[in-house]
Amino acid sequence: MVEQKGVLVCAEVTDQGRISPITLELLGIGRKLADDLGSKLSAVIMGSEIGNIAEELIFFGADNVYLVDNPLLKEYQTDPYVTALQRLSKYVTPDIIVIGQTSIGQDLAPRLAFRLKTRLTTDCINLDIDPETKLLFQTKPVYGGNVLAVYACETKPQMATVRARAMSPSGRDDSRRGKVIPFDSKIDASLLKTEVVKRVKEEAKGVKLEDADIVVSGGRGIGGPDGFKQIDDLAKLLGGAVGASRPPCDMGWVSSTCQVGLTGKIVAPNLYIAISISGTSQHFAGMLGSKNIVAINKDPEANIFKVADIGIIGDYRKVLPAFIENLRKIAAHGSE
Amino acid sequence: MNEEINIIVCIKQVPDPEGPPSAFQVDSKEMWVIPKGIPPVLSPFDENALESALHIKDTNKNVRITAISMGKKLARAVVIKALAVGADEIILLEDKNFDPKRLDCYSVAYVLATAIKKIGKYDLILLGRQAADWNFGQVGSGIAEIFEIPSITLAQNVKLEDGNVMVERVLPDGYEVIRVSMPVLITVSHEVGDLRYPSMHDIKKSKNKPITTWNIRDLGIELPQGHINLLKLFVPKQEKTCHFVEGESLEEAGANLALKLKEDKII
Numbered sequence: 350m351v352e353q354k355g356v357l358v359c360a361e362v363t364d365q366g367r368i369s370p371i372t373l374e375l376l377g378i379g380r381k382l383a384d385d386l387g388s389k390l391s392a393v394i395m396g397s398e399i400g401n402i403a404e405e406l407i408f409f410g411a412d413n414v415y416l417v418d419n420p421l422l423k424e425y426q427t428d429p430y431v432t433a434l435q436r437l438s439k440y441v442t443p444d445i446i447v448i449g450q451t452s453i454g455q456d457l458a459p460r461l462a463f464r465l466k467t468r469l470t471t472d473c474i475n476l477d478i479d480p481e482t483k484l485l486f487q488t489k490p491v492y493g494g495n496v497l498a499v500y501a502c503e504t505k506p507q508m509a510t511v512r513a514r515a516m517s518p519s520g521r522d523d524s525r526r527g528k529v530i531p532f533d534s535k536i537d538a539s540l541l542k543t544e545v546v547k548r549v550k551e552e553a554k555g556v557k558l559e560d561a562d563i564v565v566s567g568g569r570g571i572g573g574p575d576g577f578k579q580i581d582d583l584a585k586l587l588g589g590a591v592g593a594s595r596p597p598c599d600m601g602w603v604s605s606t607c608q609v610g611l612t613g614k615i616v617a618p619n620l621y622i623a624i625s626i627s628g629t630s631q632h633f634a635g636m637l638g639s640k641n642i643v644a645i646n647k648d649p650e651a652n653i654f655k656v657a658d659i660g661i662i663g664d665y666r667k668v669l670p671a672f673i674e675n676l677r678k679i680a681a682h683g684s685e
Numbered sequence: 686m687n688e689e690i691n692i693i694v695c696i697k698q699v700p701d702p703e704g705p706p707s708a709f710q711v712d713s714k715e716m717w718v719i720p721k722g723i724p725p726v727l728s729p730f731d732e733n734a735l736e737s738a739l740h741i742k743d744t745n746k747n748v749r750i751t752a753i754s755m756g757k758k759l760a761r762a763v764v765i766k767a768l769a770v771g772a773d774e775i776i777l778l779e780d781k782n783f784d785p786k787r788l789d790c791y792s793v794a795y796v797l798a799t800a801i802k803k804i805g806k807y808d809l810i811l812l813g814r815q816a817a818d819w820n821f822g823q824v825g826s827g828i829a830e831i832f833e834i835p836s837i838t839l840a841q842n843v844k845l846e847d848g849n850v851m852v853e854r855v856l857p858d859g860y861e862v863i864r865v866s867m868p869v870l871i872t873v874s875h876e877v878g879d880l881r882y883p884s885m886h887d888i889k890k891s892k893n894k895p896i897t898t899w900n901i902r903d904l905g906i907e908l909p910q911g912h913i914n915l916l917k918l919f920v921p922k923q924e925k926t927c928h929f930v931e932g933e934s935l936e937e938a939g940a941n942l943a944l945k946l947k948e949d950k951i952i
């Protein structure tokens with residue numbers, strides 16, 4: 350029986366060849382778990398020609414970085430990624446593997462768990478080492494977030510994917526030392542079962558939703574694309590991004606990339622303004638981490654007011670123009 | 686290209702996920718969520734998967750759709766909707782052992798895969814991206830691992846083209862188009878669109894479609910031992926006190942909101 354020890358986190362690289370924000374969150378929680386276990390934190394980074402950023406993972410907390418650099422890993426595809434990671438896990442034999450609940454992680458983690466004959470808890474918002482058993486306690490929202498469940502798993506490695514914005518990101522410290530270890534995953538083109546014909550990316554106009562400091566979101570009650578013009582104006586004025594609950598995306602009033610929630614983007618801006626959004630648990634899943642929540646809704650009983658810091662009860666069509674106008678006034682006044 | 690194309694769609698019955706928060710109560714003795722006053726429905730993403738299968742049937746010849754649903758006790762009215770909208774056949778996996786409390790994703794994938802093997806023919810296996818009750822999002826990948834076939838998750842469009850499957854997969858800032866040959870397993874996201882409504886004619890016609898029920902003995906398996914333990918289940922507290930901004934009129938309230946945000950140094 351191989352001894353399983355240490356924590357392995359799976360780094361993600363952005364299209365621009367940088368370490369993605371969730372990676373810093375994974376390193377943050379990974380460092381804490383490794384310290385609680387008195388063991389090492391390893392990170393794996395997969396891609397093509399990514400050697401130059403591997404060392405950064407050390408500055409952000411990893412003791413070892415496994416560098417899996419292969420042209421076949423240039424862009425994410427299920428089979429080569431799962432196989433490479435499976436081979437690395439067999440080699441590293443970690444006690445815990447932590448992956449982001451991202452577009453990649455949602456695809457990769459379940460296949461890996463089945464292949465390693467272990468279990469996985471997806472979309473965790475909290476991970477803890479139980480002081481007694483040293484097992485990983487994994488907290489996951491279920492029933493759309495109406496209920497929280499805590500799981501532990503008997504098989505090794507223990508695996509979890511974590512929700513974006515749920516963990517505090519680790520800070521950079523350039524004096525940290527560690528090792529970058531190249532790992533040859535021995536994958537070849539015969540693994541490719543799928544062929545990516547093209548990738549169609551929508552250029553974000555202005556600030557990216559996930560990175561925005563202010564998010565202005567509209568819901569079904571906005572009533573149509575015209576109403577979203579006002580949302581857009583407000584977002585522009587505040588230097589923020591436009592978000593939405595699911596119905597406006599489904600109805601094509603806004604791009605589906607604007608969806609905030611359980612099955613959309615997870616945002617945690619300084620200010621989140623929810624306009625004509627009722628406040629379902631599935632929407633909360635994407636925005637409850639926001640520092641300040643403002644809600645405008647005509648229904649005084651709307652659930653959104655239960656999580657809002659500031660609210661206005663009323664028709665947004667009446668509230669919004671005056672709000673925007675006064676914001677403009679204040680801005681003009683402030684810059685005098 | 687006259688061969689039959691067999692599509693399997695896995696559909697799960699769940700308590701209506703859009704029910705009010707008060708409907709989802711935790712029974713701490715049973716360690717389970719007991720939904721109060723909301724009906725069972727097909728998990729929404731599974732409806733999307735079914736719609737995707739029907740679309741393929743609309744646009745191709747010789748397509749046969751078999752729906753599978755597993756549970757301890759399935760509400761006929763819920764699962765039979767699959768036949769009314771156009772599936773050719775439904776297989777119900779019903780057994781007291783198929784108790785969600787005792788099954789983890791690993792076992793669910795194993796049972797469903799066994800049933801698919803028993804059906805015998807599969808070219809395209811469609812599932813929801815995640816079940817709307819426990820939101821695991823794993824069973825599809827699990828079945829693909831068991832069959833050692835490729836899987837594509839988070840599809841927003843699935844179509845057949847020259848004997849291949851073309852899948853649009855949702856990305857955070859767009860989508861990618863993936864070509865894959867059959868057999869393949871695909872998990873479907875809501876972007877494919879809502880499930881169609883059955884017409885009266887369809888409902889009548891569906892009365893003659895085959896409904897097969899298999900229990901654990903029919904499948905000839907034992908459940909794998911569960912290795913994931915549910916330790917705690919609770920309803921999170923998230924009440925804040927909301928400060929309501931008012932005014933003589935709503936317009937004034939809107940203007941006051943701008944002042945309030947400024948005063949509180951939020952903007």
Ligand SMILES: Cc1cc2nc3c(=O)[nH]c(=O)nc-3n(C[C@H](O)[C@H](O)[C@H](O)COP(=O)(O)OP(=O)(O)OC[C@H]3O[C@@H](n4cnc5c(N)ncnc54)[C@H](O)[C@@H]3O)c2cc1C
Nearest residue numbers: 568569570594595610611612613625626627647648664665
């Ligand atoms: C598995 C699953 C995943 C999901 N994932 C997501 C997700 O990621 N994100 C998401 O958002 N949803 C998601 N949903 C859908 C979710 O359950 C709700 O259907 C959705 O969030 C409701 O959106 P809404 O609040 O805009 O609409 P509604 O619930 O219809 O609310 C509209 C609100 O607008 C108010 N209103 C109407 N007119 C006006 C007016 N003139 N002025 C002011 N207020 C007005 C009404 O009072 C009401 O509160 C998911 C559902 C499921 C089952």
Ligand SMILES: Nc1ncnc2c1ncn2[C@@H]1O[C@H](COP(=O)(O)O)[C@@H](O)[C@H]1O
Nearest residue numbers: 695696755812813815816821822823824
């Ligand atoms: N009991 C079940 N019966 C039929 N299909 C299921 C069942 N459980 C899960 N599935 C399928 O697997 C998908 C993913 O489920 P999960 O991994 O539990 O989130 C669902 O959307 C269904 O398509």
